[in-house]
Amino acid sequence: PKVREYKWSIVNRVGNPDGVYRHMLMINGQFPGPLIEANEGDTLIMEVENQSENATSIHFHGIYQNGTNWMDGTTGITQCPIAPGRKFRYQFTVNGQSGTYYYHGHVAVQAGDGLYGPLVIHSKDEKKLQQIPYVSDRVVMLQDWYHDLSSGLLKSTLEPGSESSPIPDGALMNGMNQRDCSKLGHRMCDNSTATLPSLALTANANHRLRFINTGAFAWFQVEVDEHSFAVTEVDGTDIVPTYDTRMMISPAQRYSIILNTNLTNANSFWLRARMVAHCWKEPNLPGPGADEIKAIINYVPSGKTKKTKGLTSQPSSRSWSKGMEVQCRDMNTTFYVPAVFDPPPPTADHSYYLRSNLEIGDWRLERGFFNQSTFRPNLQRPTLHRTIEGLSSHNETFNSMRNIDGVNEVCYDKKHDFVIQHSGVKVVDIIIQNFDEGNHPMHLHGHKFWVLGQGHGPFPGYKALGLKEHGQGMLEEGVLDNLIRRDVATAEGFGWLALRFIADNPGVWALHCHMAWHSEAGLVMQFVDRVDTLATWEIPEANRRLCEAPISELKKGA
Numbered sequence: 001p002k003v004r005e006y007k008w009s010i011v012n013r014v015g016n017p018d019g020v021y022r023h024m025l026m027i028n029g030q031f032p033g034p035l036i037e038a039n040e041g042d043t044l045i046m047e048v049e050n051q052s053e054n055a056t057s058i059h060f061h062g063i064y065q066n067g068t069n070w071m072d073g074t075t076g077i078t079q080c081p082i083a084p085g086r087k088f089r090y091q092f093t094v095n096g097q098s099g100t101y102y103y104h105g106h107v108a109v110q111a112g113d114g115l116y117g118p119l120v121i122h123s124k125d126e127k128k129l130q131q132i133p134y135v136s137d138r139v140v141m142l143q144d145w146y147h148d149l150s151s152g153l154l155k156s157t158l159e160p161g162s163e164s165s166p167i168p169d170g171a172l173m174n175g176m177n178q179r180d181c182s183k184l185g186h187r188m189c190d191n192s193t194a195t196l197p198s199l200a201l202t203a204n205a206n207h208r209l210r211f212i213n214t215g216a217f218a219w220f221q222v223e224v225d226e227h228s229f230a231v232t233e234v235d236g237t238d239i240v241p242t243y244d245t246r247m248m249i250s251p252a253q254r255y256s257i258i259l260n261t262n263l264t265n266a267n268s269f270w271l272r273a274r275m276v277a278h279c280w281k282e283p284n285l286p287g288p289g290a291d292e293i294k295a296i297i298n299y300v301p302s303g304k305t306k307k308t309k310g311l312t313s314q315p316s317s318r319s320w321s322k323g324m325e326v327q328c329r330d331m332n333t334t335f336y337v338p339a340v341f342d343p344p345p346p347t348a349d350h351s352y353y354l355r356s357n358l359e360i361g362d363w364r365l366e367r368g369f370f371n372q373s374t375f376r377p378n379l380q381r382p383t384l385h386r387t388i389e390g391l392s393s394h395n396e397t398f399n400s401m402r403n404i405d406g407v408n409e410v411c412y413d414k415k416h417d418f419v420i421q422h423s424g425v426k427v428v429d430i431i432i433q434n435f436d437e438g439n440h441p442m443h444l445h446g447h448k449f450w451v452l453g454q455g456h457g458p459f460p461g462y463k464a465l466g467l468k469e470h471g472q473g474m475l476e477e478g479v480l481d482n483l484i485r486r487d488v489a490t491a492e493g494f495g496w497l498a499l500r501f502i503a504d505n506p507g508v509w510a511l512h513c514h515m516a517w518h519s520e521a522g523l524v525m526q527f528v529d530r531v532d533t534l535a536t537w538e539i540p541e542a543n544r545r546l547c548e549a550p551i552s553e554l555k556k557g558a
């Protein structure tokens with residue numbers, strides 16, 4: 001195993017990735033942030049210096065952080081924000097997982113200002129697990145793109161009377177696009193440095209493309225003209241290659257596909273990623289074609305995989321015929337088969353029924369809710385600090401906490417800190433009933449959960465799913481065998497989502513909607529695993545020091 005060290009300065013920059021100038025947040029002046037590529041077992045060190053005007057933090061999405069909950073980067077939960085001018089060193093080992101991940105700012109909607117980048121972990125068995133060998137391996141990040149600073153958009157979104165989340169102005173692929181400035185009249189725009197993304201792929205070979213939706217809000221439908229492809233990875237879980245022509249990807253989800261460059265009718269093709277605008281209430285995008293971002297795939301003879309400069313012509317390839325209905329929900333993964341047999345335990349120790357509600361169309365409350373709780377991060381005393389301090393100082397309230405297996409209303413104010421905790425290793429089910437017409441891609445930090453089921457209408461119950469609840473009923477044979485394990489799954493509008501996870505990872509972990517506007521409205525709750533272990537922990541000095549900044553500094557940009 002290696003130690004990989006990075007020095008990151010977070011800076012404010014003006015950029016025009018698609019032509020339109022705007023203020024952005026970048027790492028070392030780079031957008032998107034640098035690729036981190038590691039092998040399983042490696043230790044990653046990110047020395048972050050905050051040279052921006054915003055308080056910030058970095059979260060490594062999907063990383064287990066086993067034993068290093070301090071490094072999860074969730075402000076108000078595992079750390080205080082890194083105030084302007086301060087430093088923080090993220091250090092952790094990537095163990096027991098591989099595949100496609102990313103990192104992003106976890107203060108407000110900073111990822112939407114550019115603060116994110118890809119993180120790829122290679123498994124020791126990558127070659128062995130590869131059912132279709134490939135000659136190249138790349139990341140394709142898709143992102144909805146706003147031409148205004150996210151803090152301003154957030155403010156107006158949370159204002160009384162605001163109708164819905166802000167609609168993106170366009171989209172980017174790997175931080176690139178080229179918009180027609182003349183159609184975007186009032187914006188400062190110069191697209192002479194902007195380009196359409198392009199991929200040079202050796203002809204007659206297999207190529208792995210790792211898709212990551214790094215956006216704040218939009219779902220993408222992805223296709224490669226005239227090519228079908230094999231889906232081989234779902235959020236870090238390798239699956240038996242499954243062929244398709246189109247793919248749906250929600251914010252924060254990842255899918256790998258294998259593309260075979262075996263067509264002979266042309267040398268270049270469009271890769272299209274379309275924001276699924278009809279899932280929004282008011283799909284008013286500025287300018288024609290704003291909802292679609294295209295990349296040029298160029299076939300190149302082997303030995304010439306370098307970026308081809310000065311492309312002369314655009315592909316004349318055609319999109320897969322319209323007609324496939326695009327639903328506002330996750331791609332159906334029920335027919336996927338994990339490459340490594342890994343079913344969940346047959347029953348759970350606890351089932352929690354949660355109601356998610358964003359008060360859409362009724363923003364008098366201007367907040368998102370899990371049951372009666374709307375999250376407001378405590379920027380000076382994150383949940384992890386309060387928990388450890390309480391337990392280690394033998395604070396009476398917190399000591400009584402050791403006996404609670406379930407919702408903890410004794411130590412936390414459920415109105416803003418909805419905490420469910422467990423002592424020892426427990427198997428936990430979460431059933432989310434979504435009371436909004438919009439969908440919520442739910443993400444649980446520090447774990448991969450099994451998706452027991454998801455659908456429209458009310459949760460049909462364990463029995464209907466062939467599952468067993470607390471020793472009641474029968475488990476249907478084989479029903480758990482091929483369940484997919486991932487870290488983002490969607491509760492569709494007026495629908496439900498049932499998840500199972502093993503609460504074995506000491507720490508405080510957020511469960512939240514990954515639509516940035518929704519999590520910032522408070523659609524966040526927390527799970528505490530292994531209270532028994534936490535009682536023996538101490539708060540690391542560096543983590544504590546972050547909280548010493550004046551509150552005015554901790555709040556900047558939040």
Ligand code: C2O
Nearest residue numbers: 059061252443510
């Ligand atoms: Cu990408 Cu809190 O998550």
